[in-house]
Amino acid sequence: MENNRVMKQKYKKNIATAALIFFVGIVCITIFQNNKKRQATQSLFAMDTYMEITAYGKNSEVAVAAAAAELQRLDALLSTGSNTSEVTRINQQKTANLSDDTAYLLERSQQIYQDTQGAFDITIYPIMKLWGFAGDTFHVPTQKELDAVLPGVDMSVLCYQKENKTLTIPEASAMDFGGIAKGYASDRAAEIIKNYGIESAIMNLGGNVRAIGTKTDGSLWRVGIRTPDGSQPYLGTISVKDKAVITSGGYERYFEENGIVYHHIIDPKTGKPAQNGLVSVTIVCEDGTTADGLSTALYVMGTEKALTFWQQYNQVFDAVLLDEEGNLYVTEGLQEVFSSERDYKIYRREK
Ligand code: ADP
Numbered sequence: 001m002e003n004n005r006v007m008k009q010k011y012k013k014n015i016a017t018a019a020l021i022f023f024v025g026i027v028c029i030t031i032f033q034n035n036k037k038r039q040a041t042q043s044l045f046a047m048d049t050y051m052e053i054t055a056y057g058k059n060s061e062v063a064v065a066a067a068a069a070e071l072q073r074l075d076a077l078l079s080t081g082s083n084t085s086e087v088t089r090i091n092q093q094k095t096a097n098l099s100d101d102t103a104y105l106l107e108r109s110q111q112i113y114q115d116t117q118g119a120f121d122i123t124i125y126p127i128m129k130l131w132g133f134a135g136d137t138f139h140v141p142t143q144k145e146l147d148a149v150l151p152g153v154d155m156s157v158l159c160y161q162k163e164n165k166t167l168t169i170p171e172a173s174a175m176d177f178g179g180i181a182k183g184y185a186s187d188r189a190a191e192i193i194k195n196y197g198i199e200s201a202i203m204n205l206g207g208n209v210r211a212i213g214t215k216t217d218g219s220l221w222r223v224g225i226r227t228p229d230g231s232q233p234y235l236g237t238i239s240v241k242d243k244a245v246i247t248s249g250g251y252e253r254y255f256e257e258n259g260i261v262y263h264h265i266i267d268p269k270t271g272k273p274a275q276n277g278l279v280s281v282t283i284v285c286e287d288g289t290t291a292d293g294l295s296t297a298l299y300v301m302g303t304e305k306a307l308t309f310w311q312q313y314n315q316v317f318d319a320v321l322l323d324e325e326g327n328l329y330v331t332e333g334l335q336e337v338f339s340s341e342r343d344y345k346i347y348r349r350e351k
């Protein structure tokens with residue numbers, strides 16, 4: 001009898017414990033699901049462009065706010081248009097101790113300059129000013145005007161001491177990180193978002209897209225590449241996870257004079273808008289800084305050199321190139337993830 005009662009009590013206790021575990025489980029799953037569904041979006045204007053960050057999951061609000069603050073901080077540091085930025089101070093004083101961000105960007109820019117044989121060159125700023133891309137008043141410079149500033153456009157003459165991060169630039173030179181800053185900013189912002197434990201986020205910094213993880217359902221992010229004239233449908237879409245998808249196009253910033261279009265991606269050798277056959281270059285890479293630098297550089301190189309360059313670095317990045325004739329080239333690494341309503345050529349690795 002006694003034994004039976006003890007057993008019954010034990011039985012009840014077990015049922016109660018099981019019910020409690022079940023209940024706590026349901027609560028946990030509900031919180032988890034709700035956290036997963038949680039979404040925070042922030043829009044801002046920085047680096048001369050409209051930006052948007054969206055993150056999902058627990059802490060998404062704080063993560064997005066911290067990422068936006070980082071983008072504003074980098075804008076204030078790197079902007080050529082601000083009198084108080086570090087870049088403006090260097091350009092005026094010609095010598096400076098660099099902050100960690102600027103030192104990193106300078107070192108990465110030097111590497112890209114070398115790898116691309118000068119197609120990417122941050123000392124382009126005097127040329128940007130001459131054309132009016134750095135201000136509001138556009139102007140088509142004469143050859144004489146170009147010749148007067150071109151000697152200053154040469155990254156190889158910057159004097160940088162890595163050990164103590166000091167930089168001295170020639171009197172005629174001035175720097176502009178515009179070709180790489182947004183890619184770097186997207187890397188920094190992504191790092192911050194990930195540090196909040198976020199596994200799913202997407203940001204668009206004026207056409208510079210950065211995917212963090214996958215969508216909340218585990219599927220890949222689909223990034224559309226716009227057509228140069230803005231017409232629909234997209235040039236194509238690329239499905240990615242943890243990647244930067246960055247596009248450079250002459251259509252991003254330009255002006256027209258006497259029926260001729262002048263855009264903001266400059267060939268450092270001539271000081272004129274690059275006209276080497278490409279109208280849009282998209283780079284897909286894990287590192288946004290690389291993607292941004294290369295999108296500008298490959299645009300300057302033109303189709304043939306850009307594709308040869310890819311053969312050399314096909315482990316690092318992939319690309320989608322659109323030329324003036326409307327030919328669309330997609331490098332082999334994107335074969336499975338690129339889709340388009342247009343015809344396109346898959347450009348393969350040389351064996
Ligand atoms: P966007 O800024 O429209 O995304 P890019 O990444 O191609 O496009 O950057 C263009 C900017 O890069 C220009 O506004 C200028 O600041 C800078 N730039 C232009 N030509 C070059 C070049 N050959 N090398 C490095 N930077 C460049």
Ligand code: MG
Nearest residue numbers: 179292293296
């Ligand atoms: Mg770029």
